[in-house]
Amino acid sequence: MRAFWYPFTHAAAKEIRLIDAPLEDVLSSRAFQPVRRRAVERVRGALHGEIPDADASDGVKQNVELLSYPLARLIVSCIDDDYLLRRYVLAEAKLAHRRLRSSDTEEVLEIARDLGMSPIYEGDNFRIHFTDFVISAARFRSQKWKLINRTIDHGYLKVTREELLRLMQERIRDRIQEGLPLDAGSICEGLSDHLRSIRDELASSKRSSMVDLGEFSRDALPPCMRSLLEQLAAGRNLAHTARFALTSFLLNINLGVEDIIGIFNNTPDFDEEMTRYQIEHIAGSTGTRYTPPSCSTMLTYGNCPGGDELCRRIKHPISYYRRRLRESRS
Incomplete structure (x- = not known):
């Protein structure tokens, strides 16, 4: 097994222990600068959706790949942000999947x-x-x-x-998710320069991941739909009932099929063909255009995160949206 390609394995953990790499040196020594650079690249790649592959043509570069993985986990743990953690775990798993496809x-x-x-x-x-x-x-x-x-x-x-x-x-x-976030403690001080730049990128990534609703107002969204969109942005899969509720809601506030497909493409099990079929079906391709479930139904299926003051006075997410939209325009 090429352990350096799969640093989450038990075989890789054994190889890492055999490398003479005290943590203090990894954090500060010039000799380990390539390790720090690659660790940061892993985390930044995760923020942008894909960790780039690395040249591991010799033993030194293979050690860089091995050591950068636990260091990247420390970086993610120091930042301790759920959005970053989820994207990092997913990106590392996708990197491994790409490598597996070329493995015998x-x-x-x-x-x-x-x-x-x-x-x-x-x-x-x-x-x-x-x-x-x-x-x-x-x-x-x-x-x-x-x-x-x-x-x-x-x-x-x-x-x-x-x-x-x-x-x-x-x-x-x-496997990658296990133990995260780590208790990094004082180790974070030695990573402060890297953490600062990644936090800036994290804030930017969060802003860019917010779904563009065009002329529609995000502020007018009911709490349930806002929560579902945030879960998608964080790379989570939604239950079938939640997918139906969000899709039917977005269609009924006039988002197009392509826009909604783009919203779902960050999910771990994204299948464009299946997603398109489901959205077009809800949009009425078979003759019936579906409306979003009521607030009581959202609550029954566990898709209501808890309402606000307006939720207590309306019975449907669409009513909530239209009320907030009118208020913003008055």
Whole structure:
């Protein structure tokens, strides 16, 4: 296994322990400047949606890749921002997924085992135990990831190579998430210069991730819809009922299909074809245009984060929006 490509593995942790790299030197020594640079690059890449790959053509560069991972985790922990943490974890998992796609089958199986999975290679496909499938696919909303839509034989089901890699990405995401944020304590002082610049980029990223509603007013959004948009911006998957509520709401305040697809493209299980189909269906492609659920329904399905004073006087998110819009224009 190329441990430097997969620094979240147990094999990589062993290699990191073998490197003569006292933390004080990593934080301040000129010799470890490439490690600090790459760690910052990992965090900044996460803010912009993708961690760039790195040249690891020799042992020194491989050590940089190995050591930059725990240092990046320390940086994220020092900043201790939920938005950054979620984007970082997702970006590291996506980087690993890109690398897995170019790995041979033996390496894929070795990493899967490191993650606690036990896939069996069969020709062009794999067999995995249904428990591995259920655990890894828990966040997915597409019907193809529902166990009921799979054929199980003696506890195992078939998956393609790409499906296995996608399932592994979720396990990697959980592995990276473990322990974050770390208790960095005084270590943060040694990273203060880097933290300052990343905090500035973080603030900018948060502003740019806010959904552009064109002529519509964000201030007029009801708390429930504002909360769902914030969850999407943070890279979270929404439950089916929440996706329906948000999509139908946005369509009913005249956002277009393409705009709404763009809003959902930050979710971990984003599938443009499926997302387009669902949005067009809600928009009325089959003859029925759907309206958003009422406030009571939002509450029933756990999609109401708690209302404000106006919520107590209205019964529907659209009514809330229109009332706030009128008030802002008066």
